[in-house]
Amino acid sequence: MPSEKKKSAVSIKDIARITGVSVATVSRVLNNKGSGYSEETREKILAVADSFGYVSNMAAKSLKESKSYTVGLILPNISNDFFSTIALYIEEYMEQHHYSVFICNTANQEQKEKEYFRTLSGRGVDGIICISGLNALSDDIITGNMPVVCIDRHPENTKNIPWVMNDDRHGSYLATEHLIKRGCQHILYIGSYTAGYKKFEREEGYIDALKAYGRRVDRNYILYENGSKPHFRESADLVREFMKEDYPVDGIFASNDAAAYGALRTVQSLGIRVPEDLKIVGFDDSVYSRLASPAISTIARHPEELSRTGCKVLLEMMEDKEPEKREWTISTELIERESSQA
Amino acid sequence: MPSEKKKSAVSIKDIARITGVSVATVSRVLNNKGSGYSEETREKILAVADSFGYVSNMAAKSLKESKSYTVGLILPNISNDFFSTIALYIEEYMEQHHYSVFICNTANQEQKEKEYFRTLSGRGVDGIICISGLNALSDDIITGNMPVVCIDRHPENTKNIPWVMNDDRHGSYLATEHLIKRGCQHILYIGSYTAGYKKFEREEGYIDALKAYGRRVDRNYILYENGSKPHFRESADLVREFMKEDYPVDGIFASNDAAAYGALRTVQSLGIRVPEDLKIVGFDDSVYSRLASPAISTIARHPEELSRTGCKVLLEMMEDKEPEKREWTISTELIERESSQA
DNA sequence: TCTGATTGAGTAAACGTTTACGTTGATTAC
DNA sequence: GTAATCAACGTAAACGTTTACTCAATCAGA
Numbered sequence: 001m002p003s004e005k006k007k008s009a010v011s012i013k014d015i016a017r018i019t020g021v022s023v024a025t026v027s028r029v030l031n032n033k034g035s036g037y038s039e040e041t042r043e044k045i046l047a048v049a050d051s052f053g054y055v056s057n058m059a060a061k062s063l064k065e066s067k068s069y070t071v072g073l074i075l076p077n078i079s080n081d082f083f084s085t086i087a088l089y090i091e092e093y094m095e096q097h098h099y100s101v102f103i104c105n106t107a108n109q110e111q112k113e114k115e116y117f118r119t120l121s122g123r124g125v126d127g128i129i130c131i132s133g134l135n136a137l138s139d140d141i142i143t144g145n146m147p148v149v150c151i152d153r154h155p156e157n158t159k160n161i162p163w164v165m166n167d168d169r170h171g172s173y174l175a176t177e178h179l180i181k182r183g184c185q186h187i188l189y190i191g192s193y194t195a196g197y198k199k200f201e202r203e204e205g206y207i208d209a210l211k212a213y214g215r216r217v218d219r220n221y222i223l224y225e226n227g228s229k230p231h232f233r234e235s236a237d238l239v240r241e242f243m244k245e246d247y248p249v250d251g252i253f254a255s256n257d258a259a260a261y262g263a264l265r266t267v268q269s270l271g272i273r274v275p276e277d278l279k280i281v282g283f284d285d286s287v288y289s290r291l292a293s294p295a296i297s298t299i300a301r302h303p304e305e306l307s308r309t310g311c312k313v314l315l316e317m318m319e320d321k322e323p324e325k326r327e328w329t330i331s332t333e334l335i336e337r338e339s340s341q342a
Numbered sequence: 343m344p345s346e347k348k349k350s351a352v353s354i355k356d357i358a359r360i361t362g363v364s365v366a367t368v369s370r371v372l373n374n375k376g377s378g379y380s381e382e383t384r385e386k387i388l389a390v391a392d393s394f395g396y397v398s399n400m401a402a403k404s405l406k407e408s409k410s411y412t413v414g415l416i417l418p419n420i421s422n423d424f425f426s427t428i429a430l431y432i433e434e435y436m437e438q439h440h441y442s443v444f445i446c447n448t449a450n451q452e453q454k455e456k457e458y459f460r461t462l463s464g465r466g467v468d469g470i471i472c473i474s475g476l477n478a479l480s481d482d483i484i485t486g487n488m489p490v491v492c493i494d495r496h497p498e499n500t501k502n503i504p505w506v507m508n509d510d511r512h513g514s515y516l517a518t519e520h521l522i523k524r525g526c527q528h529i530l531y532i533g534s535y536t537a538g539y540k541k542f543e544r545e546e547g548y549i550d551a552l553k554a555y556g557r558r559v560d561r562n563y564i565l566y567e568n569g570s571k572p573h574f575r576e577s578a579d580l581v582r583e584f585m586k587e588d589y590p591v592d593g594i595f596a597s598n599d600a601a602a603y604g605a606l607r608t609v610q611s612l613g614i615r616v617p618e619d620l621k622i623v624g625f626d627d628s629v630y631s632r633l634a635s636p637a638i639s640t641i642a643r644h645p646e647e648l649s650r651t652g653c654k655v656l657l658e659m660m661e662d663k664e665p666e667k668r669e670w671t672i673s674t675e676l677i678e679r680e681s682s683q684a
Numbered sequence: 685t686c687t688g689a690t691t692g693a694g695t696a697a698a699c700g701t702t703t704a705c706g707t708t709g710a711t712t713a714c
Numbered sequence: 715g716t717a718a719t720c721a722a723c724g725t726a727a728a729c730g731t732t733t734a735c736t737c738a739a740t741c742a743g744a
Contacts, residue, residue, distance in 0.1 A: 009463075011700055022724045027702060038722065055464040059410065060700035062401035063729045070444075070465075077430060084426035088419060091447050100465060102412075103445045105433055121351075122397040123412075123442060261633070287629045291603070353730055364694045369732060380692060402730035405699045 010052045018052075019044050030056065062124055071314065072120035074104045074113065076133035081286055082303060083131060086152065089307035090129060097315060099126070108133030117141050127318045129310050137161070147317035151310040153194075162317070164309045164328040168283075171299035171332030172205025173212075175253050175281040178297070178334055180213050182279055182342055184251030188242065190235050190263060191255045192225040202255040202283065220247065225259065232262030232288065239266045252280045257288035260296050264339065279340040294338030306330045352394045360394075361386050372398065404466055413656065414462035416446045416455065418475035423628055424645060425473060428494065431649035432471060439657060441468070450475030459483050469660045471652050479503070489659035493652040495536075504659070506651045506670040510625075513641035513674030514547025515554075517595050517623040520639070520676055522555045524621055524684055526593030530584065532577050532605060533597045534567040544597040544625065562589065567601065574604030574630065581608045594622045599630035602638050606681065621682040636680030648672045 012030070016023045021041060028036045029045045037045075048054075062068040073090055075083045091101050102125065104116040113132065117140045120128055127147035130137070137155045141148060150163040179187050189206045203222065210217050223242060225234045235254060239262070243249070252267075254260035260282030264274060272278050274294055282289045285300035309330065313323045354372070358365045363383060370378040371387045379387075390396075404410040415432055417425045433443050444467065446458040455474065459482045462470055469489035472479070479497045483490060492505040521529050531548045545564065552559050565584060567576040577596060581604070585591070594609075596602035602624030606616060614620050616636055624631045627642035651672065655665045 012702095013700075023701080024703075024725080025723060028723090031702080033703095036722065041722080055460055057405070057700050058465045059401050059404035060729090061702080063399070063405055063699090063731090064701045064703090066729075068401065078420070078433065079423075079427040079430040081421075081423070081426075084423075084429075085421045087426075087445065088421040088447055091420065091445055095446075100444045100446075100461065102442045103429065103433055104437075104442075105430055118397055119442065123400045265635070288633060291630065291633045293607070293635060354732095355730075365731080366695080366733075367693060370693095373732080375733095377690095378692065383692080399730050402699090403732080405701085405729090406731045406733090408699075 009057070010054050011057065012054075015045060015048050015052065015054060019048050021045065030054075066124070068124040068126055069098055070100050070102060070123065070125045071318075072102045072104055072116070072123075072125045072128040073131075074106060074116055074120075074128060075131040076108045077105055078103055082152075082284065082301075085303045086131070086307050089304045090311055093308055093311040097311075106133055110134055110138055114138045114140050117146075121146060127314045129314055147314060149310050149314045149317065151306055160326070162313050162323050162326050162328070164306055164313065164330065166301040166306065167329045167332050168201040169205040169208070171283065171301070171334075172202040172253070172255070173209045174205075174332065174334045175283065175297075175299050176206045176209035177213070178336070178340060179251040179253060179279055179281060180209065180215070182251075182340055184279055186248045187221065187251035187253055188239075188249050188263075189222045189253050189255070190225065190238060190259045191222065192231065192259065193227065206253060221249075231256055231258035232265070235259035235262035236266045239263045240270075243267070243270060250278050252278065254280070254282050257282035257284040257286040257296065257298055260298070260339075261288040261292050264292055264294075264296060275339050275341045281334075281340055285335055289335075289337065289339075292339070294341075297337045297340040298335050300333045300335050302330050302333070351399070352396050353399065354396075357387060357390050357394065357396060361390050363387065372396075408466070410466040410468055411440055412442050412444060412465065412467045413660075414444045414446055414458070414465075414467045414470040415473075416448060416458055416462075416470060417473040418448055418450045420445055420447055424494075424626065424643075427645045428473070428649050431646050432653055435650055435653040439653075448475055452476055452480055456480045456482050459488075463488060469656045471656055489656060491652050491656045491659065493648055502668070504655050504665050504668045504670070506648055506655065506672065508643040508648065509671045509674050510543040511547040511550070513625065513643070513676075514544040514595070514597070515551045516547075516674065516676040517625065517639075517641050518548045518551035519555070520678070520682060521593040521595060521621055521623060522551065522557070524593075524682055526621055528590045529563065529593035529595055530581075530591050530605075531564045531595050531597070532567070532580060532601045533564065534573065534601065535569065548595060563591075573598055573600035574607070577601035577604035578608045581605045582612075585609070585612060592620050594620065596622070596624050599624035599626040599628040599638065599640055602640070602681075603630040603634050606634055606636075606638060617681050617683045623676075623682055627677055631677075631679065631681075634681070636683075639679045639682040640677050642675045642677050644672050644675070 012023050012026045016026045025037050026045055029042050071094060073087060078084050078087055094101050106112040106116060113134060130148055130150050131152050132150060132155045135155060136157045142157060142159045142161060148161050150158055150161055154163050154165050176187060191203050207217055223238045252263050254263055260280055264280055267274060267278055274280055280296055282296045282298040285298045289296035289298040309328050316323050354365050354368050358368045367379050367383060368387055371384050413436060415429060420426050420429055436443050448454040448458060455476060472490055472492050473494050474492060474497045477497060478499045484499060484501045484503060490503050492500055492503055496505050496507050518529060533545050549559055565580045594605050596605055602622055606622055609616060609620055616622055622638055624638045624640040627640045631638035631640040651670050658665050
């Protein structure tokens with residue numbers, strides 16, 4: 001008997017009718033407005049609402065309040081390890097604050113980023129957390145007065161949009177310092193560009209450390225991927241080429257774990273022992289560094305804190321408060337593993 | 343001058359006023375209702391709507407139509423590799439059909455699964471795609487007439503909820519057959535339980551293959567993780583214990599890649615060469631099998647097809663159509679890599 | 685020229701809430 | 715005894731849409 005169609009759920013009106021009061025009173029009770037009803041009425045209403053499994057119609061509520069208790073999460077690709085972890089924490093945090101989150105994959109396409117922004121606006125989201133895959137945010141986003149906060153990446157034109165970033169520079173410093181303290185004399189740096197990241201933060205951290213320890217900065221030891229292949233392949237090739245030159249090397253700091261992994265595989269194939277002959281540190285604390293053999297030391301970012309901070313800032317903005325500051329930095333941390341053992 | 347507050351966007355009313363027609367006409371034009379306006383009016387309205395950047399208020403639309411063009415995606419944990427890939431495809435597919443998707447992490451807790459279901463109902467989602475982390479769906483979900491489809495996992499009480507599953511049994515068959523064809527005589531099976539999965543599908547595929555090739559099924563060669571540790575650790579321990587017994591082994595089929603990875607590391611540490619002395623096949627095509635050295639052969643599921651099918655079924659249900667069938671199976675595939683080379 | 689259909693609109697109700705404003709009856713203050 | 719206060723509620727408008735009804739003008743067909 002699939003005759004009955006739509007589930008027309010019980011509404012505030014039904015409850016009013018059943019308990020014999022007006023909708024206004026029901027609304028007041030259900031929303032815990034301080035006064036406007038007796039304790040007796042309150043209990044009656046609550047009992048009825050409960051027994052009928054009342055759940056308030058968000059569309060109506062949104063319409064009236066111009067508030068939807070939803071936010072959008074725009075990111076390049078949720079299947080990315082780091083992003084999905086961020087998504088987890090953001091959803092968790094937002095849920096605790098009674099917000100639901102829409103997920104939007106831009107695939108790094110400006111067009112899609114734009115479209116999502118409009119769609120989300122239309123859906124009446126109260127705010128947007130954005131991990132932009134682009135070097136610059138689209139105009140739609142930076143103009144307009146939708147609360148937006150950028151996390152993890154920092155496009156060039158954020159204007160007055162608050163952002164939360166990882167302290168990559170210091171992370172790189174820690175990695176390089178670690179190699180130096182472990183006795184490395186000639187440390188190779190493998191960098192890569194990623195849209196939205198402050199371009200040379202990681203390289204600068206590497207240079208900072210070398211300088212701090214009185215080492216000479218040799219540009220020959222700074223290699224860059226050009227993005228033509230997956231990180232670990234390209235890194236492998238870069239290292240292979242570099243090794244042909246017979247420069248002395250006893251340490252490698254790669255600006256991402258996949259590259260570190262590629263480097264590891266390459267030097268191993270050349271008969272170089274890690275960590276005995278050469279030590280390696282990566283960046284990201286991803287599966288690449290964890291599963292490699294030997295396990296690769298790395299710099300960890302803190303996705304949970306990154307997410308939480310982003311959410312906190314957004315929540316404030318959605319309540320029309322000015323966030324405490326425009327720029328937030330989340331610390332990074334060295335994780336020592338086998339690849340840099342003394 | 344942060345004086346102006348809310349963004350009160352331009353509404354259908356504004357457009358009506360500006361173009362000098364009624365809201366009904368504007369609505370008809372904007373929704374492409376076949377008739378009810380002249381071409382001239384149509385163009386005027388479209389032009390105005392466009393120039394003011396009109397975007398329809400979804401809350402109002404939802405309220406009126408009892409349709410929100412949103413769906414919920416309930417899953418245990420979006421940070422899981424496989425799930426986040428599914429989420430990517432689902433979002434992509436749904437977006438093409440003008441649905442936005444809410445993401446909900448249950449952390450395998452029944453309580454949360456329930457709550458999300460109610461929240462989503464309240465938000466008026468038109469349907470729900472569910473990867474339940476539980477052995478049984480909560481009652482809230484199986485009763486009620488919200489369109490729901492289960493994918494990837496198959497709780498015991500799906501009642502009349504359609505589901506889309508991977509053909510795990512055949513995948514396991516392929517894996518085992520592959521080892522047999524590569525000359526393995528003594529194949530160890532490492533299984534694990536996961537809530538919501540048909541419990542022994544993978545083990546049965548293993549047994550099917552042994553029988554098909556006239557091999558004896560020796561229960562001693564069937565090991566099970568008890569879930570006390572991460573897969574790869576537990577698997578490593580299981581294999582280590584097993585090896586002490588001096589049973590002959592020249593092949594291992596692990597029902598997940600992490601376990602295969604653990605097994606690989608263990609046998610390598612015992613001086614056994616892979617694939618020369620022993621061949622290994624995993625299941626999942628995850629990073630574990632891809633990054634291992636040697637790379638581990640594995641059984642791939644097809645998250646894209648899984649997701650697409652789930653979406654298609656849900657879309658049908660949301661249009662009040664009866665889905666073609668209740669049970670959908672997505673094929674699995676053997677990926678040959680180094681760990682099972684001849 | 686009259687009838688009936690068609691076209692191009694407008695009117696107004698409805699969706700489920702929230703909330704400003706009334707209203708009533710009881711209580712308090714003087 | 716009267717005025718002011720207050721608690722407990724009801725009334726009705728409003729949020730932005732969609733859509734079932736109207737309605738007037740035009741037009742085709744006889």
